[in-house]
Amino acid sequence: MFHKIIIPFDRSPLAEQALEPALTLGKPDETTYILLHVPAPLLIPAPDLSKAMPYAHYSGQDLPHLEGQEYLNRIKYSHRHTGFRFITRMYEGDPASAIIDCAQTEQADLIVMTTHGRSGLSRWVYGSVTEKVLSSAPCPVLALRHPKPIKHILITLDGSKVAETALVPGLELAKQLDAAVTLMMVAQEAEPVEAFMVQQLDSYEPGLGTHVSTRNLAEESLAYLQMFERTYADMGLMITTAVSEGDPADHILQFADETDVDLIVMATHGHTGLRRWVYGSITEKVLRHTQTNMLVVRPI
Numbered sequence: 410m411f412h413k414i415i416i417p418f419d420r421s422p423l424a425e426q427a428l429e430p431a432l433t434l435g436k437p438d439e440t441t442y443i444l445l446h447v448p449a450p451l452l453i454p455a456p457d458l459s460k461a462m463p464y465a466h467y468s469g470q471d472l473p474h475l476e477g478q479e480y481l482n483r484i485k486y487s488h489r490h491t492g493f494r495f496i497t498r499m500y501e502g503d504p505a506s507a508i509i510d511c512a513q514t515e516q517a518d519l520i521v522m523t524t525h526g527r528s529g530l531s532r533w534v535y536g537s538v539t540e541k542v543l544s545s546a547p548c549p550v551l552a553l554r555h556p557k558p559i560k561h562i563l564i565t566l567d568g569s570k571v572a573e574t575a576l577v578p579g580l581e582l583a584k585q586l587d588a589a590v591t592l593m594m595v596a597q598e599a600e601p602v603e604a605f606m607v608q609q610l611d612s613y614e615p616g617l618g619t620h621v622s623t624r625n626l627a628e629e630s631l632a633y634l635q636m637f638e639r640t641y642a643d644m645g646l647m648i649t650t651a652v653s654e655g656d657p658a659d660h661i662l663q664f665a666d667e668t669d670v671d672l673i674v675m676a677t678h679g680h681t682g683l684r685r686w687v688y689g690s691i692t693e694k695v696l697r698h699t700q701t702n703m704l705v706v707r708p709i
Contacts, residue, residue, distance in 0.1 A: 410435075410436060410439065410440070410581060410585060411434055411435060411440060411518040411519045411581070411585070412435075412439065412440055412441065412518055413440075413441050413443060413515055413516065413517045413518050413519075414431055414434060414435060414440060414441070414442050414443065414517065414518065414519045414520075414521060415442075415443045415445055415508065415511055415512055415515065415517045415519070415520045415521070416428060416431050416442060416443070416444055416445065416520075416521050416522075417445045417446070417447070417504070417508050417520070417522055418444060418445065418446050418480070418481065418484070419446070419447075419504070420446070420477070420480055423523050424522075424523055425484075426523050426553065426556055427521045427522055427523045427553055428484070428488075429556065430521070430553055430556060430559075431521040431551075432488070432491060432493065433558075433559075433585070433586060434519065434521070434551075434582065434585055434586070435493055435585075436585075437491065437492025437493055438492055438493075438494075440493055440494070441493070441494045441495075441496060442493055442494070442495050442496075443496055443497075443498055443511065443515055443517065444481045444484055444485060444495060444496070444497045444498070445497075445498045445499075445500065445507070445508060445511050446477040446478075446480065446481050446497075446498075446499055446500075447477075447499075447500050447501070447502070447503075447504045447507040447508075448473035448474050448476070448477040448499065448501070449473060474499060474501075477499055478497065478499055481497040481499075482497065485497060498511055498515075504538045505538045505539075505541030505542050505545075506541075508520065508538070508542050508546075509541075509542060509545050509546055509547070512546055512547050512548055513547050517547075517548050518548055518549075519548055519549055519550075519551060519578075520542065520546055520548060520549070520550045520551065521550075521551045521553065522539055522542065522550065522551070522552055522553065523552075523553045523554075524539065524552055524553065524554055539552060543677070543705050543707065544707075545707075546707060549578045549704055549705065549706045549707075550704070550705050550707075551702070551703075551704050552702065552703045552704075552705065553702050554699075554700055554701060554702050554703075555700075555702065557671065558586075558671070559582070559586050559588055559671040559672045559702065560586070560588050560589065560671055561588060561589050561590075561591070561668065561669060561670050561671050561672075562579055562582060562583045562586075562588050562589070562590050562591070562670070562671065562672045562673075562674060563590075563591050563593055563661070563664065563665055563668075563670040563672070563673050563674065564576060564579040564580070564590060564591070564592050564593070564674040565593050565594070565595075565657075565661055565673065565674070565675050565695075566592060566593070566594050566633070566634065566637075567594065567595075567657070567691075568594070568630075568633060571676050571677075571708050572675075572676050573676075574676045574706050574708045575674045575675055575676040575704070575706045576637065576641075578674065578704060578706055579674035579704060579706075580641055580644060580646065582672070582674075582704065583646050584644055584645070584646060588671070588672075589646075589647045589648075589649070590646050590647065590648045590649070591648075591649050591650070591651050591664075591668070591670070592634045592637055592638065592648060592649070592650050592651070593634075593650070593651045593652070593653075593661065593664060594630040594631075594633065594634055594650075594651075594652055595652075595653050595654065595655065595656075595657040595660045595661065596626035596627055596629075596630045596652065596653070596654045626654065627652050627654060630652045631650060631652045634650040634651075634652065635650060638650060651664060657691045658691045658694035658695050658698075661673065661691070661695050662694075662695060662698055662699055665699060665701050670701055671701065671702060672701065672702045672703065672704060673695060673699060673701050673702070673703050673704070674703070674704040674706070675691075675692050675695065675703065675704075675705060675706070676692075676705075676706045676707070676708060677692055677705060677706070677707045677708070692705070
């Protein structure tokens, strides 16, 4: 379960759309919601030094800070009967850095944010706040594309330990939301093994070369997914598996579209996070083209 959830607000209606879905992820009296706002610097026109001007009773930074605190207090007050604990935080400076710093300081379990603009996640790759948060967040980030309830979660795996770090957060979400889960793996076609190599492998270990040359990747992928299906059977979730062959990103996108997936859960690869996504990785392609909510887990 998520015990500390951060919701960043920029005082826009779009950012506020993250609040109600986020409230479905916690439990009353057990989950704390951290309402975070980073005020934009107040731009004050240069004074006309030729005229006498009265001095204001606040500095240039005071007004946006006070307005931001009042804004968060209104949100907190309007949800006082939900049973959740709300705390407000005001940070100065770069919004992405502030969100990351807050997550580290508060030891948050999850950050919930909405995407911005019709192009959605395609803007993340080019320096937006959300992209920077995804690249360095110390906890999973839930990027919301639409407000409809999450009833079907797709967790993608590729056989690596990095990808497997998405399992627990994805399954915890499913348990909290009483959502169905599909574990998916897309097997990429293996290059054919030359006859000479088969002979060399067989000479090293009888039957090894034949096994490598005739291995069924689809069967191996299914067995791999079924192992996790059995491992997490005691969570009481409805877990199914799906295996296909071809381009991973294309198959993930197609499956999500055809089966009404409400949330795709994926892990980034490596400590560099989104730096690799820019160069055509599977996660980046899915992020840029899906219209589905995404939970992105970055292994620390």
